[in-house]
Amino acid sequence: MSRLSIFTRGLIKDNAVFVLMIGLCPALATSSTVRDGFGMGLAATFVVVCSNLLISILRKNIPNEVRIPIFILIISTFVTIIDYMMQAFQPELYRALGVFVPLIVVNCMILGRAEAFASKRSVLDSVLDGLGTGLGFTLALTIMGTIREILGNGTFLGMTVFGEAFKNSPVIFMIMSPGAFLVIGILKALINKYVKKEL
Amino acid sequence: MKSPALIFLGAFLVNNIVLMRFLGLCPFFGVSSTVETATGMGMAVIFVMTLAAWITWVVFNAVLLPLNLVFLRTAVFILTIASLVQLVEMFLKKSYRALYNALGIYLPLITTNCAILGVTFLNIDNKFSFIDGTVFAIGTGVGFTLVIITFAAIRERLDLAPINPSLRGYPISFIAASLMALAFLGFSGLFGLT
Numbered sequence: 001m002s003r004l005s006i007f008t009r010g011l012i013k014d015n016a017v018f019v020l021m022i023g024l025c026p027a028l029a030t031s032s033t034v035r036d037g038f039g040m041g042l043a044a045t046f047v048v049v050c051s052n053l054l055i056s057i058l059r060k061n062i063p064n065e066v067r068i069p070i071f072i073l074i075i076s077t078f079v080t081i082i083d084y085m086m087q088a089f090q091p092e093l094y095r096a097l098g099v100f101v102p103l104i105v106v107n108c109m110i111l112g113r114a115e116a117f118a119s120k121r122s123v124l125d126s127v128l129d130g131l132g133t134g135l136g137f138t139l140a141l142t143i144m145g146t147i148r149e150i151l152g153n154g155t156f157l158g159m160t161v162f163g164e165a166f167k168n169s170p171v172i173f174m175i176m177s178p179g180a181f182l183v184i185g186i187l188k189a190l191i192n193k194y195v196k197k198e199l
Numbered sequence: 200m201k202s203p204a205l206i207f208l209g210a211f212l213v214n215n216i217v218l219m220r221f222l223g224l225c226p227f228f229g230v231s232s233t234v235e236t237a238t239g240m241g242m243a244v245i246f247v248m249t250l251a252a253w254i255t256w257v258v259f260n261a262v263l264l265p266l267n268l269v270f271l272r273t274a275v276f277i278l279t280i281a282s283l284v285q286l287v288e289m290f291l292k293k294s295y296r297a298l299y300n301a302l303g304i305y306l307p308l309i310t311t312n313c314a315i316l317g318v319t320f321l322n323i324d325n326k327f328s329f330i331d332g333t334v335f336a337i338g339t340g341v342g343f344t345l346v347i348i349t350f351a352a353i354r355e356r357l358d359l360a361p362i363n364p365s366l367r368g369y370p371i372s373f374i375a376a377s378l379m380a381l382a383f384l385g386f387s388g389l390f391g392l393t
Contacts, residue, residue, distance in 0.1 A: 102272070
């Protein structure tokens, strides 16, 4: 498998949210605006790249019987780092994401990459794989955030899109919880109809 | 200070863990194909969630706070819950065979259930007392069970319905969940809870 295909596998072909349907909790909960979705995606990308890097460096020293607890410890270390960094440098974003920042630790996408890829492959491949997976997650969250923020709030990154009249009475339920389920349901249906055969 | 009854109703209906807080979606979509498995999963979640709330409350207030180790919260909680689930599984296997047969297969799945870890974090963030935390955990678990059983019943009907092929499976389940969430939005503001 070439380096490029390692990267694009996580980004598009096995996109965590739209294709594999994992990591759904943060994907639905934090995609009510573009900023929140993008921020959550980057936080998860940081964790998956760093944990893939460290696990791949240590892969020959981790005993097979206790590998899962060790992976979880390594992941939770990086989650704690991003948790405190975000609290210090992006307090507003941190408040919006709330409990979902520490909960990155139970995102099965990250443990899945550690177990399926980083524990077996070279350091460079593992970093690329983590980068592809993380950016694929970011892409999915940003797409959902874009749709939900434009329809539910009439804005994109805070800028008015359809004019004041729409902004004053938007489809408000799109930024609430039913909108999240509806958007991902319709996107998944469109992917099934138009994209799946080519993948 | 909210009364325990309000905390229970808030966790059970108003801020339902699945439909309003988006936690525990993996089992919600993964183990909801029949009402029977959904019931088993729901019971296992109530059980483990309550135990986890107790044990993490004690660990946080008796160990992490006095020793100034709050930054270890994430790592300590996930390891505590993982070992708790293992212990419960071994204990049930030896002592309560019937209960183990009913819940056993769901227990390993629960370790990575973000609803459990989420509730323990929310307990800490809300600064609940031991009793309030217990009530919150039970209310959340019951809310999870209510929603997953209802959803399983809907999915059993969906399997028989004539649905467009591209909507089959996940998409129609998401849309059904969306309508359920819309119904649960009606609870917001109930008893002055938001």
